[in-house]
Amino acid sequence: MHALSARLKRAKGNFSLDLAVDFKQGITGIYGPSGSGKTTLLHLLAGLEHPDEGSIHIADRIIVDTENKIWTPSRKRQIGYVFQEGRLFPHMTVRKNLLFGTIFHSKEKALIAFDEVLHLLELESLVDKRPSQLSGGEKQRVAIGRALLSAPKLLLMDEPFSSLDMALRRQIIPYLIKINRKLNIPMLVVSHDLPDLLSLTRELFLLKDGYVLGHGHYFDLIEKENMLDVMRGSGLRNVIPFTVETHDTENGLTILVNKDASQEIRVERELIKNCCLVGEDMNVSLRPEDIALTLKEIADVSIRNQLPGTIVKLIRKENRIYCIVDVGFKLIVSITQASQHKMELCEGKQVWCLFKSMALQINF
């Protein structure tokens, strides 16, 4: 059962959107360059725009069906929408902003209690402030809390990171993951920033010029050349889920293992801080440029992370070669053409992937 399916057509000036999407439970990322129709899609789903043609289903409920003249207004769709700029009501306190949606639905429908939202998003100290007194990140959290309290069956987020600077982006991500784990509510997150999106989810829809270029798991998408092209624009990342295995306090390292425990990597404890217990899950992010390939394991080197694998695919882009290496999970590695020639790299070849633990970024 899909959490949401939609077939939508909409023409605006010289832009036209024509797509069919089916979203699963959990977090789905919608990625595309600006002007690809991401926000239009969210507007259509939320009922802020009318499709020329099409239908929308949430679970088994028909929200829109132009053929049968079915139209549900925004207020009855139970879709929480977190806007790019927050759109907090400036004349109300944070408390009143948060409670706004609760005025219009019965208590039984509530997804989450007020106190729980305060706790989850750490808003306790802000409730009596006005939106003008909040920082960008605080506004964003209030906007998320307000949407959650309106008893949504689905959460839409439009560029939740774009109004925040780098440090704040990293702060908002754990909240979103917490919400998804705790409330089990499907979330669609729109972004033109791939690394940020990947730290939330690897289930992606790629939009370009108003149509769906592809959808599925990030690593399945990256193997397709036309999609790699689109995604390259905002910086590729390897994002791999790991679990904390042990803390090697003596050497100041933490050992992480991947899902089937076939590979382990070492991370400096500094990076993880002290917040991770053994058994905890986390996403590790790594840039393709930060991985080196060798033909055999190297003993006399300071790089501790050396993973053996097989080259699954080589993709040539101008003077760069992107190698997809299966090391138990897939890694995308960027090398120069010269290196490829010298090492005679081809699909099926055995290689070792080397990367410094300093190059890793941790997302919780």
Add this chain to the structure above:
Amino acid sequence: MENFFSFTDAEFSAIGLSFRVALWCAVLILPLAVFLAWYLARKSFRGKPIIEGLINLPLVLPPVATGFILLLLFGAKGIIGSLLFDWFGIHIAFTFYAAVLASMVVSFPLAVRAIRLSIEMVDSNLESAAKTLGANTFQSFMRITLPLSLPGIISGFVLTFARSLGEFGATIIFAGNISGETQTIPLALFSQIQIPGQETAAFRLLLVAILFSFGAMVFSEFLVKKVHERR
């Protein structure tokens, strides 16, 4: 010039009448002007320029002409006037109601203009946010648009009140200059000026007119400031 401030009964009644006409006018106009201002600010529909033109017409039309149109419509032989009399036995022309109606028509465009401007200043994105949170159009208007455009609505109210205090042309044609019934301050002032030797009385009324209008403006500034402070 024995006592400058000894108002005659006629003058007292003119002051009281002016106040009553202006208040009724402002109170009756407000809901209509707010609704129309919102509609014009937020909706686009066919024939919108014509509606806007009609509303603004009294702003550029000589008030005397407006009064004449009202007289033609609401007079004893007018289309509306004769119907009102036949059905309800009501006379409008040359009564207190006529004075209020004349003021309303003349000050309506001012009210709509001031309120519409302030509604247009409210980010309509906030209204769509309210709708995704479950509010219908009326609820989002009452909870978001109205409080955020309150300063403009207050100005609109006071502007209407002040314009009504100064209304002369349409009133004298449509409501006449009947002491105690339709003779407001400007009409009384006009009558005094007509009579030689009544300059003192005219001057008294002039001061009252200035005081009223000035007071209304100061009061409105005060209210708007209060609203801003609350934010």
